[in-house]
Amino acid sequence: MRKLWIAAAAVLVAASAAAQAQQPMSPPSMRKDLQNHDLHGTDREVFQSEVSLEPGATFPRHSHPGEEFIYVLKGTWVYQLDGQPPVTVKAGEALFIPYGAVHSAQNIGNETGIELATHVIEKGKPLLTLAPEARK
Numbered sequence: 001m002r003k004l005w006i007a008a009a010a011v012l013v014a015a016s017a018a019a020q021a022q023q024p025m026s027p028p029s030m031r032k033d034l035q036n037h038d039l040h041g042t043d044r045e046v047f048q049s050e051v052s053l054e055p056g057a058t059f060p061r062h063s064h065p066g067e068e069f070i071y072v073l074k075g076t077w078v079y080q081l082d083g084q085p086p087v088t089v090k091a092g093e094a095l096f097i098p099y100g101a102v103h104s105a106q107n108i109g110n111e112t113g114i115e116l117a118t119h120v121i122e123k124g125k126p127l128l129t130l131a132p133e134a135r136k
Contacts, residue, residue: 028057031117038123047119047127053077053107061104061131066121068097075113078106102131 032050039046044066050073053059061082070079071094079087079095082102089095097103107113119127 028054029059039120043123044120045123047117047121049117049119051115051117053105053113053115055107055110055112058106059104061102061133062128063100063102063131064097064119064121064128065100065125066119067099069118069120070095070097071116071118073114073116075107075109075111077113077115078108080104080106 030052032052034048034050036045036047038044051059053075061080070089072089072091074091076088076090079089079097080103081087081097087095088108105115121127
């Protein structure tokens with residue numbers, strides 16, 4: 001009977017380890033949704049979020065089905081929009097990202113960076129879509 005318990009425990013430990021290996025690791029970024037509202041008389045809605053990014057971390061290339069208005073609250077961020085030179089944005093500065101522009105963001109500072117992101121997007125569409133290479 002003791003051998004059966006040991007075998008069962010070994011199976012549970014192996015299954016637990018396999019399940020943990022399959023779960024994605026939490027990224028070094030976090031989004032706190034603040035508000036979401038439909039824009040009256042339009043096919044658009046507004047999402048406003050606070051986005052945090054750990055020092056040295058990069059949010060992968062992605063796009064939005066609408067415009068994004070960024071205001072950096074803390075830290076120094078570098079935004080890379082496809083086809084354009086990188087843009088450095090510090091606390092107290094703002095950046096506009098056009099509809100559908102593929103872009104990434106990196107926190108180049110030594111502290112957690114925080115931005116206020118306001119998206120005006122098409123109703124019913126996902127807030128963001130990762131670029132194909134970022135989905136792997």
